Amino acid sequence: MMEKMSEENMEEVTVLEAQLELLQAEVLALRRQQTEDLKDITFDFRGQMQDAMSCMGGQRRGAEKETVLSRLKEVVEELEEDLKLQTQRNGISLNSCTTKTLQSSGRKLVQQLCISGHCSELVFQVEFQLSEVKEGSGCERTISDLNVVMDASDLQNFSSFLSGVEESRDLLLFFRTLRTFSDRCDDRRRTFQHFQEKYPSVVSLPGGCRSEVMILNHPELSGCVLFVHWSVDVSREGGVSPKMELLTKIPERALQLFPSQPVGGAAEAFQSLLRMLGPEAAIESVIMAVSLSQDT
16 A cells, blocks of 8 residues: 555656646746847847846846936936927827837847827828848848838828838838828818808818818709819829819709809819919808808
8 A cells, every 4th residue: 555655656746847847948938038028129229228128127136226217217208208399390199119020130130110100180000121230330221011001091192102102112201291191181171171160051061171072052042062172182202282173063943043154164263263362262262152142
């Protein structure tokens, strides 16, 4: 009986030893992974920022750690202020930026970056690979596999430009054009909203203030409608150009009631007003003509 119990105990000890070895191997693997992750985090930082990241990874202790973390707080505050100024200057706000190291060697670093943010109400996400190769005392950075996603359903005029940016991998051109395009869209939104509030009985915006179309309804003639179509075109090279047109929908009955008022040349006349007065004054002139009263 004692021999049987002894054999069972030995078997249990063997099993426990095997489990302990597995746990030790798992702990060792986790420590190695932690070290690699810390290297990825601190690779792009220098000086005080790198010291602070080392503290967070447990590589520094005591008074030295307190000093470094205190300085880290100051650096973060400076970076936040700089980011705030950059946002005010270029109109682009970044919501997140994630980095994944794909390759890291003595002279070459390859990272996968994903940046998301917005410019006014235009939401974007940019993904690309950034390769950094050390050449002597300097280094060469190149971008590849660029992919841009815009979160909007009314950007048909922007799609050709995005395709060109992804081919040329020109991030600076993308952000510069995005800001200009956003500004022109904001100009249209403010103008449409202004006239809807000023002339509610004449102006309607079925697609909202950010749509391309404003509808002008004659208050006394059912079915007599004018459409102001204001698009913002973007060329493949990044040129941004607003385009405005006036379209008419006049029933035959209305033409009979107002035979002396030509409407066939309304589109051409509107273009002349645009050249002479600018968008807001030209639109208001059309609204006044449609309403037949300056008090509408």
